[in-house]
Amino acid sequence: MSKVMSMKQAIAKHVNDGDFLFIGGYICRTPFAAIHEIIRQQKKDLTVTRSNAADDFDMMIGAGVVKRFVATFLSLGFYGLGRCYRRSLEQGIPHRIEVEEYTNLSLPMMLMAGSMGMPFIPVKDMAGSDLLNVKSFMGDNKYKIIDSPFDGAKTVLVPALNPDLAIVHVQQADEDGNAQIWGIGGDCQVGANAAKKVIVTCERIVSREVIGKDPSRTIVPDFKVVAVVEEPFCAHPGYTPGFYDFDFAFGNLYKNASSTVEGFQAFLDEWVYGVTGRAKYIEHYIQKMGYGAFRNLQAKFDYGYPVSYAY
């Protein structure tokens, strides 16, 4: 049975209120269309995680779908602090989310441990910092410090994470879910493989034969995947290598809009609630910004260097 379905179907079927979600991306290949669909379907009480969260997590927090955040970082990068994140933690708008804080070393290691069925993993960071002095919903299970059974050295242990669901955006996948990426990885591969099931969104669906032309690029095998969604331009305003560039102007637009509660609400009304899905979003983008702006984001094509697996 083909796993291909629409974004609306995939989110409705596989994202439950209260779920723990890993959402991949590092500005590179952010599954933004899935984020918008989660907001449109008004999912509730989600726990979300990723190393280096950005505008997409800020938007989910502002829209009220997040209860808990296993975090390392959240900012709009070049555009400054996450406005919705600040409002949530400083003023409780729309509500105060619970944050468990790790780092861009420890969180990927926790996901890696989860992906390999390990119960916990030692890490060499966080020692001596106040990150050890703040605990939230994970309580005493945030970390443990032991004397290493091998050499007696003080060692920080962090628990493995196994999210209920991972959502990752990739360049191409086949109908069964073999998913291939190229470019900056972030914690996408460990996050996807740590999860109990995976939604793959992709720029294009290709045949199993095409996947086999360069199988080293596959980061998730089909047996972990429950849904495949073909969603071109899915990562906008982030980028997908080989497909489209980062949209600097749109970053500014979001920064300005999210600076006030009213502006943020108007942004959601226009770009999330006001469209039925990514196709309509693209239509709206072209109407508003002009076809030239849309065209300018498209990557120049580069055939690259052919790979041979011959023997």
Added chain:
Amino acid sequence: MSEHAADYCKPELMACCGAREIKDHNLVLVGTGFPTMSANIARYTHAPHARLMQESGVYDAQPLRPALSVGDPCLNPGAAMIGGLVEIMGMFLQAGWVDIGFLSGSQVDKFGNINTTVIGDYAQPKSRLPGSGGANPIGSLAKKILIIALHDTRRLTERVDFITTPGYIDGPGARERWGLPPDTGPEVIITNKAVMRFDKATGEAYLESYHPDTSVEEVVKLTPWKLNVADDVHETEPPRVEEIRALREILDPNRMIRIYEGRGYV
């Protein structure tokens, strides 16, 4: 004796100060802005074999424009290796390969502890900041840490509100007690007024050099802890002609670095 550029902006001088800390063959873990500029100035002048990496997963990128984030699209084509966080932060940083890490912070204290988490009380923040990201592991595990900061009595502080990233924590021996790797820790704080180097015996930053338009007295006044002054304190060497040439002709022809002037680096 090198010739010096007659005309430069403060962020360019700061980038050059960073570059001079990098030795040939160093592996440098960079963020965006100054760090990338510094590391690249070093590569085009005295350290041609220095190599850069970004935590997002990139090693030896060949960007055609200055990267605006560590996930910037321009870091992809031409890199020597692309993986993810596990490769850069785990296999390279945690495994002890990284020579230099660059950090900046909203608050930096005299022990080189950095706060990027919260201003005010953690539970009721006055200002909620992004959090650690890669800063804590970089500050914990790179052999030498270069800190970039604005020089005023708000950003520099006797004690940070929250130690996101450990410097010398509360003084000599503290890193060792916490089990952080030996011979790691902050090396300098480069500000828009001065270069402050760490005295490894006390764990405190002292004044090594003041930038050309300021003075020892001004720097001491703008520093909220009792700032020790080196016996051989001197004016910071201005950008050399070859350093400025690397910046303006190769790395940053549109002088995007000037956006840091707007952020107070003047």
